[in-house]
């Protein structure tokens with residue numbers, strides 16, 4: 001009899017330890033980056049070894065957020081990135097989640113970073129395979145480039161009003177988004193990242209619970225890849 005209590009007690013204690021290790025969070029930011037903007041900053045870009053990415057937004061990541069606007073990070077060292085768990089997703093990852101970091105590589109370093117820093121903080125909702133799968137599904141669901149094109153906003157290197165860009169996206173996806181800008185090599189403010197709020201399951205778009213402050217000018221450039229932008233900004 002005593003040993004049963006002992007086992008139950010141990011079970012209770014280990015459950016407490018386990019649950020205290022699982023990070024909670026309130027919603028996600030689904031962050032996409034405009035690929036050419038990565039090649040048009042002071043830092044150089046390198047096309048992935050798997051090929052030049054399409055002229056499109058690429059996934060940056062799916063980031064768990066708390067309602068008090070803190071971002072939990074690196075939550076579980078015991079669950080490191082393991083490509084063997086997502087082999088079936090590899091070709092979609094290469095297409096929709098490319099890396100433009102130098103030196104040129106196949107993207108696994110980027111995905112491992114996103115998993116280790118952000119993904120491990122949403123283990124209470126999504127295991128590794130689900131985390132990458134729902135993120136790819138969000139990219140399919142939200143075609144930002146098409147939504148912008150529908151409003152006559154094209155990546156032609158011209159300037160567009162921030163108001164028009166935000167309105168076009170709101171009309172297309174039904175929710176306000178946060179836009180982040182960067183400066184191109186000429187010092188022009190340009191479209192860089194778009195943050196979309198997503199519920200904890202990673203499947204439904206929601207209104208953002210709070211305003212994330214990111215700075216952009218009133219008019220911003222929507223750029224194309226240059227004729228040969230890869231690595232070119234090193235010399236500028």
Ligand SMILES: *[C@@H]1O[C@H](CO)[C@@H](O)[C@H](O)[C@H]1NC(C)=O
Pocket residue numbers: 024066067068069070
């Ligand atoms: C924010 O919320 C999280 C989760 O509830 C909590 O762990 C953290 O301590 C809070 N941080 C601040 C600065 O309030």
